[in-house]
Amino acid sequence: MKFKTLSVHAGQQVDPQTGALTTPVYQSSTFSYFTAEEGKARFGGQNPGFIYSRFGNPTTAELEQKLAALEGAEEALVVASGMAAVSAIMYALADSGDEVAFVDPLYGGTDAFLKQTLVRAGITVTRYGSDQELLDNISANTKVILFETVTNPNLKVIDPRKVVAAANKVGAISVCDNTFLTPYLMQPLQLGVDLVMHSGTKYLGGHGDIIAGVVAGRTELMAKVRTVALKHIGSPIGPQEAYLLQRGVKTLPLRMDAHLHNAQQLAQFLQSHPGVKKVVYPGLASHPGHEVLKDVSRGFGGMISIELDGGFGACARFLDKLELFTQAVSLGDLESLACHPASTTHAAMSAEARAAAGVNDDLVRLSIGVEDADDLIADIRQALA
Numbered sequence: 001m002k003f004k005t006l007s008v009h010a011g012q013q014v015d016p017q018t019g020a021l022t023t024p025v026y027q028s029s030t031f032s033y034f035t036a037e038e039g040k041a042r043f044g045g046q047n048p049g050f051i052y053s054r055f056g057n058p059t060t061a062e063l064e065q066k067l068a069a070l071e072g073a074e075e076a077l078v079v080a081s082g083m084a085a086v087s088a089i090m091y092a093l094a095d096s097g098d099e100v101a102f103v104d105p106l107y108g109g110t111d112a113f114l115k116q117t118l119v120r121a122g123i124t125v126t127r128y129g130s131d132q133e134l135l136d137n138i139s140a141n142t143k144v145i146l147f148e149t150v151t152n153p154n155l156k157v158i159d160p161r162k163v164v165a166a167a168n169k170v171g172a173i174s175v176c177d178n179t180f181l182t183p184y185l186m187q188p189l190q191l192g193v194d195l196v197m198h199s200g201t202k203y204l205g206g207h208g209d210i211i212a213g214v215v216a217g218r219t220e221l222m223a224k225v226r227t228v229a230l231k232h233i234g235s236p237i238g239p240q241e242a243y244l245l246q247r248g249v250k251t252l253p254l255r256m257d258a259h260l261h262n263a264q265q266l267a268q269f270l271q272s273h274p275g276v277k278k279v280v281y282p283g284l285a286s287h288p289g290h291e292v293l294k295d296v297s298r299g300f301g302g303m304i305s306i307e308l309d310g311g312f313g314a315c316a317r318f319l320d321k322l323e324l325f326t327q328a329v330s331l332g333d334l335e336s337l338a339c340h341p342a343s344t345t346h347a348a349m350s351a352e353a354r355a356a357a358g359v360n361d362d363l364v365r366l367s368i369g370v371e372d373a374d375d376l377i378a379d380i381r382q383a384l385a
Helices: 003-009 036-043 058-071 082-093 108-121 131-137 160-170 219-232 239-250 252-271 290-296 311-321 351-357 373-384
Strands: 075-079 099-103 124-128 142-148 173-177 195-199 213-217 278-280 303-307 337-339 363-367
Touching (some): 003 058, 003 239, 003 252, 058 075, 058 213, 058 239, 082 108, 082 142, 082 173, 082 195, 082 213, 099 131, 108 124, 108 351, 124 131, 131 142, 142 160, 160 173, 195 219, 213 219, 252 278, 252 303, 252 373, 311 363, 311 373
Parallel strands (some): 099 124, 099 142, 142 173, 173 195
Antiparallel strands (some): 075 213, 278 303, 303 363
């Protein structure tokens, strides 16, 4: 089946007791295993079945089947947040004395986790400024490589093929944060990446009403991540959130098509506006990663970054005059959002680290929603004026 069909039907089963078409919300913390012998078998892993919602829940299980199908993965896992996904992956796959590499920049929360928390476990964290630098200089001690396909917030394109080649050189595990593109536009596992993760809060959920994280990959790696995420860290998603995420994923292709259309229209308008110093959108032919993304993805995403002369003051004046765009962090909602990353999403990074990652005070990040493109352009025009 093709993606749009899978997004609706994969993992979904008609409830055998009631005939309910939509997956019910199983709002239960614990499940009876009926006999002591069955309890022993379930806890020992010999028999399938639900025990306790921290380990698994019927609502969550159907969602994971759907996400695995969309990623082309053997298995998927949903957890409480994107940061829960990152931390579970790192703690599951890297040991004290190992080295974790990343391609800069990353989401500010991920960057802070690696540099301020993961290092406390005796794990070395190494930064690479580009996919080519990683490929040329990868350390033989590297155990895990983390990268974003389109980086947050300056929208640099990282070629997953180069990351996979670097990982293969030293036997490392490659992990792709594909939040910005979603499996509708790119499936990193099909390009040789070992694990893919998302902040499900963003485009997968799409409605700004949940916090969630997703990890997908082959069963061998997923078993380790699942154990750490659910049993050791204890970061399961709740059944209500799982229900909402499953509902959101069903409309993912429809929403992404609208995001893509609007982003392209706005990027072209911004590119021609004299009040904008720089426009960064991978869908513009002038973007240095345009051809790479055209080769590996079905589209260029719904995020645009712009730079305005005048630092925080100029950006603040622009942001405060926006009417349709809401000033808020996060992204991928139906509504258009705008923020100043250096003072919000990436504020936890040092000034030196922000400068190295290209997150400067002139930068504004725009998450383009599904409103009418003409109305969004009019709002930006009046704010720039």
